[in-house]
Amino acid sequence: MSRLPVIIGMGGINPAGRTSMHHGYRRLVLDALSADSQQTTLASLAQLMNLSADALDRQFIESHTLIRKLESNLFDPSAILHHQKLGLLAGSIIQVKTRQLPNPLPSHWRVVKEEGGVSHVALESAETLLQPAFRQAIVNSAGQLPMGFDPANLYPSRNHPRGLQLSIYGASDAIHSLGFDWENIGRFLAPDQIAVYAGSSMSQLDYNGNGGMMQARLLGKRVTSKQCPLGFAEMPADFINAYVVGSLGGTGTNMGACATLLYNLSQGIDAIRSGKHRLVIVGNAEAPLLPEVFDGYATMGALATDQGLNQLDGLAADVPVNHRRACRPFGHNCGFTLAESAQFFVLCDDELAVELGATIYGAIGDIFVNADGYKKSISGPGAGNYLTMAKAVVCARSILGESALPKSYVLAHGTGTPQNRITESHILSETAKTFGITQWPVTAIKSYVGHSLGVAAGDQLAVALGVWAEGIIPGITTINQVADDVYQDNLQILLDHLQVPVDDLDVAFINAKGFGGNNASAAVLAPHVVTNMLQKKHGQDTMTAYWQRNEQVQAATSDYDNACISGNRSPIYRFGEGVIEGNELGYTATAVSVPGYEKTVDLNLKNPYPDMV
Known part of the structure; x- marks a missing residue:
C-alpha cells in the first residue's frame, strides 16, 4: 500500500516573521487580508520585535520587516573592518611593545634599543604591514529578520552560531505547531522510525563557527573549542536531535547550493514512501548576512548594489536608494538580495497523520x-x-489528472538577476506550452524576503501552504513591468496579488536552482486534494474519527499561537535533559527497547539481496 508524505507541522523565521500559523506568509499579503487578520499578523510581528502590543505602530513594523536597508545589529555596513596594506621602507624605525615582539623575530628586523618596555626596531629591508581600516559597503540591501528579533536572547545560546540559534527557534516552532506533545510520539513510533534531515548550504560562517576558526589567528585571537564542531553544515540537524526532539533516528543533510532544502525534503519523502521512516523533520537554516559573504557574491556580480539600483531607476549616485525594491524578479534588475531564514517542516505518512489527528497542510507529490x-x-x-x-x-498530472494543471501555479526561484529572468522564464514558458497550460500564474517571493540560499525553497513552501489558507497568491510588487527579454508565452507573471478560491488551486510547483547545476522542482498537493485522497484510501468512518481527533489538535495549535503572540512561549532547548545511557537500553536478539518509547527497534531485518545469496 502506498504512503503519502503529508505536511503536519511547519515553523521558522524569516524577514516576514514567524512561519507557524502562516504569519510570515500573511505579512506578504498584509493589505489584502481582513482587518482582523491584519491585526493578528501585526501583533505577531510586534511580539517578535519586542514592541508593545497595546499600541501597534503599523508603519514602523512594516518598515522594519521584509527586504530593507541593511541595519547595524549584525555589523555596521558604513564601517566594515578590513586590513589595508601599509608599506614601510627599508631603514624605517618602528616602536613596538617588547612583550608583543614576534617570536622568532623576523630576519630583517633588528632591535636597536629597548627601554621602558618598548623596543625600537630597525627594518633592514622593506616591510608590508596590515593596518586596520574601515570601508563602506557597496551592497546595503538585505532580507533581515524583523528588527529587534534576536534568537540568542530566547534560550541559553552559549556562543552558538546564529544559524544554529535560528535552527533552535525554527524547529521549536515547527514542533509546537503540531498541536500535540512531542513526548507522546513514543506511543506511536519506534525510535528508528523518526528522522531529521536539516543543514545549511554554506555552513555556519559567523565568528562563532567556521568564520571565527578561520579569522581568529589573523585577528590576534585564539580559536575556541566550539568554532570547529559548530561550523559543520549538518549541525542544524545535530542540534535538533540533541536539544529539541531527542531523536535516535535517521539524521543528516543533503546539500545542493540554493536547492538544498528541496534536496533534504526529497530525502525525507523518499524515507516515508519506502517505509524506512514514518515521521521526518526537514529544514534548513542560513545566517549569511556577513561582510565576507556579501563580498563573495558581490564580486561575482550576483548582488544588487546601491549603484546598480539607482542606475536602474535613473537616479544620481547621491540620491537615496530604494532598498525595499532591491529584488526585482522578472523585471529590469541587477542582482539578488541576500537574506537570512530558517524553515522547518514535519512530515509523516498519511496513516500516522490520521492516527494522530494531525492537521494536514498539504502533501508532497514528488521532488525531482x-x-x-x-x-x-x-x-x-x-x-x-x-x-x-x-x-x-x-x-501532478499522473496523480490528479489533466484537469489539475490549469488549477496550479508556480513559485519560481526568481532571484532578481538578469540571467535568471531570462533562463527561468524560458523554462517555465516551454513547460507550460508543452503541457497545454495557458496563463500559468507565476510569482517570486524573493521580491519580499530576499534569497536565503539553501533555505529559499522553504520560504517558498511556507508561502504555498499559506496560499491554501487565505486564497491569495502574492504578486511581484517590486516591479512595474516585466522586462522585455523575459519569456511570457503561456505565463501570467503576477505583478499584483491574485485572489483565487482555495479549492481552485490543486497544485503548487516550487522551483529551485543552485550554483553548480543543482536543480530541484517539487509538486505540492493542496490540503483539500489530500483530504479527498485519504477519504478514498481510509474510508468515511476512519476519516470521521480523524476529524474528531483533529479538533483537539487544532485547539492546541491555536493556544500555542496565542501564547506566542502574548510572549509566553520560548524555544525548546533541552540541554542535558533526558540523556540515555547505553545501560538503559534493553537488548534482545530481535529488538532493542529505548526509554520513552513503547515500540522497540526491530532487529528482524530481511536480507535485501535474497536473489544473490
Whole structure:
C-alpha cells in the first residue's frame, strides 16, 4: 500500500516573521487580508520585535520587516573592518611593545634599543604591514529578520552560531505547531522510525563557527573549542536531535547550493514512501548576512548594489536608494538580495497523520533533482531545470489528472538577476506550452524576503501552504513591468496579488536552482486534494474519527499561537535533559527497547539481496 508524505507541522523565521500559523506568509499579503487578520499578523510581528502590543505602530513594523536597508545589529555596513596594506621602507624605525615582539623575530628586523618596555626596531629591508581600516559597503540591501528579533536572547545560546540559534527557534516552532506533545510520539513510533534531515548550504560562517576558526589567528585571537564542531553544515540537524526532539533516528543533510532544502525534503519523502521512516523533520537554516559573504557574491556580480539600483531607476549616485525594491524578479534588475531564514517542516505518512489527528497542510507529490551536465561557468544555469520542471508537472498530472494543471501555479526561484529572468522564464514558458497550460500564474517571493540560499525553497513552501489558507497568491510588487527579454508565452507573471478560491488551486510547483547545476522542482498537493485522497484510501468512518481527533489538535495549535503572540512561549532547548545511557537500553536478539518509547527497534531485518545469496 502506498504512503503519502503529508505536511503536519511547519515553523521558522524569516524577514516576514514567524512561519507557524502562516504569519510570515500573511505579512506578504498584509493589505489584502481582513482587518482582523491584519491585526493578528501585526501583533505577531510586534511580539517578535519586542514592541508593545497595546499600541501597534503599523508603519514602523512594516518598515522594519521584509527586504530593507541593511541595519547595524549584525555589523555596521558604513564601517566594515578590513586590513589595508601599509608599506614601510627599508631603514624605517618602528616602536613596538617588547612583550608583543614576534617570536622568532623576523630576519630583517633588528632591535636597536629597548627601554621602558618598548623596543625600537630597525627594518633592514622593506616591510608590508596590515593596518586596520574601515570601508563602506557597496551592497546595503538585505532580507533581515524583523528588527529587534534576536534568537540568542530566547534560550541559553552559549556562543552558538546564529544559524544554529535560528535552527533552535525554527524547529521549536515547527514542533509546537503540531498541536500535540512531542513526548507522546513514543506511543506511536519506534525510535528508528523518526528522522531529521536539516543543514545549511554554506555552513555556519559567523565568528562563532567556521568564520571565527578561520579569522581568529589573523585577528590576534585564539580559536575556541566550539568554532570547529559548530561550523559543520549538518549541525542544524545535530542540534535538533540533541536539544529539541531527542531523536535516535535517521539524521543528516543533503546539500545542493540554493536547492538544498528541496534536496533534504526529497530525502525525507523518499524515507516515508519506502517505509524506512514514518515521521521526518526537514529544514534548513542560513545566517549569511556577513561582510565576507556579501563580498563573495558581490564580486561575482550576483548582488544588487546601491549603484546598480539607482542606475536602474535613473537616479544620481547621491540620491537615496530604494532598498525595499532591491529584488526585482522578472523585471529590469541587477542582482539578488541576500537574506537570512530558517524553515522547518514535519512530515509523516498519511496513516500516522490520521492516527494522530494531525492537521494536514498539504502533501508532497514528488521532488525531482537533476544536474546540468557539461557547463562553461560553474555558477551559470543549464539544462537540468527543464527536466525537473517537466517531471514535476507530469507527476501532478499522473496523480490528479489533466484537469489539475490549469488549477496550479508556480513559485519560481526568481532571484532578481538578469540571467535568471531570462533562463527561468524560458523554462517555465516551454513547460507550460508543452503541457497545454495557458496563463500559468507565476510569482517570486524573493521580491519580499530576499534569497536565503539553501533555505529559499522553504520560504517558498511556507508561502504555498499559506496560499491554501487565505486564497491569495502574492504578486511581484517590486516591479512595474516585466522586462522585455523575459519569456511570457503561456505565463501570467503576477505583478499584483491574485485572489483565487482555495479549492481552485490543486497544485503548487516550487522551483529551485543552485550554483553548480543543482536543480530541484517539487509538486505540492493542496490540503483539500489530500483530504479527498485519504477519504478514498481510509474510508468515511476512519476519516470521521480523524476529524474528531483533529479538533483537539487544532485547539492546541491555536493556544500555542496565542501564547506566542502574548510572549509566553520560548524555544525548546533541552540541554542535558533526558540523556540515555547505553545501560538503559534493553537488548534482545530481535529488538532493542529505548526509554520513552513503547515500540522497540526491530532487529528482524530481511536480507535485501535474497536473489544473490
